[in-house]
Amino acid sequence: EVQLVESGGGLVQPGGSLRLSCAASGFTFSSYEMNWVRQAPGKGLEWVSYISSSGSTIYYADSVKGRFTISRDNAKNSLYLQMNSLRAEDTAVYYCARVDYGGNSTYYYYYMDVWGKGTTVTVSS
Amino acid sequence: AIQLTQSPSSLSASVGDRVTITCRASQGISSALAWYQQKPGKAPKLLIYDASSLESGVPSRFSGSGSGTDFTLTISSLQPEDFATYYCQQFNNYPLLTFGGGTKVEIK
Numbered sequence: 001e002v003q004l005v006e007s008g009g010g011l012v013q014p015g016g017s018l019r020l021s022c023a024a025s026g027f028t029f030s031s032y033e034m035n036w037v038r039q040a041p042g043k044g045l046e047w048v049s050y051i052s053s054s055g056s057t058i059y060y061a062d063s064v065k066g067r068f069t070i071s072r073d074n075a076k077n078s079l080y081l082q083m084n085s086l087r088a089e090d091t092a093v094y095y096c097a098r099v100d101y102g103g104n105s106t107y108y109y110y111y112m113d114v115w116g117k118g119t120t121v122t123v124s125s
Numbered sequence: 126a127i128q129l130t131q132s133p134s135s136l137s138a139s140v141g142d143r144v145t146i147t148c149r150a151s152q153g154i155s156s157a158l159a160w161y162q163q164k165p166g167k168a169p170k171l172l173i174y175d176a177s178s179l180e181s182g183v184p185s186r187f188s189g190s191g192s193g194t195d196f197t198l199t200i201s202s203l204q205p206e207d208f209a210t211y212y213c214q215q216f217n218n219y220p221l222l223t224f225g226g227g228t229k230v231e232i233k
Contacts, residue, residue: 037169037224044212044226044227045161046224047221047222047223050220050221050222052220057220059220059221095168095169102174107155109156109174109175109216110157110159111159111180111216112159112161112169113171115169115170117167
């Protein structure tokens with residue numbers, strides 16, 4: 001079964017750090033690009049970060065740039081999000097999501113087809 | 126950055142109703158749009174990709190259309206299990222991604 005399982009969430013004080021993990025199974029993890037997406041309580045979905053299949057290309061949303069670091073270990077089938085200098089507004093459920101794609105040499109389309117169940121991060125004193 | 130505006134933000138409908146949700150992009154995105162369904166306490170689920178392609182296993186009552194800046198998600202006959210929040214997402218400048226604000230479909 002294709003599966004993503006997040007872990008590492010919890011309660012942390014403002015200014016603190018937390019490392020999230022996402023364990024992948026049931027597919028060839030090293031072949032897929034991955035993302036972190038978050039959802040604040042009662043709010044919509046917000047894209048957080050992207051990492052290419054090899055880990056060589058990385059992007060961040062402006063809201064987390066300079067504070068969060070995405071990484072992956074393809075040998076361990078795992079994705080990570082190191083979160084530093086946490087703020088109250090980082091409180092959210094954090095999901096990891098796989099991206100798949102289709103198309104041809106002139107046009108590609110993408111979609112997030114596999115999601116984990118999420119891990120909750122609460123930033124509060 | 127590309128902004129996505131969904132309308133309405135919420136709606137009330139009855140089982141059997143035809144429901145249409147709109148997603149408007151701040152600039153043209155070709156057909157680089159996906160739709161997701163999210164139920165309370167659950168992860169989002171992919172419904173539609175490339176604006177109009179139905180994900181495997183998704184009921185045929187769901188359909189997507191549009192290109193450029195205007196897109197729609199239609200549920201042809203609303204079922205009890207369809208009460209949820211729906212999000213659009215653009216992939217035009219992938220891997221920089223944007224979600225719409227969501228549309229909550231509630232029971233009338």
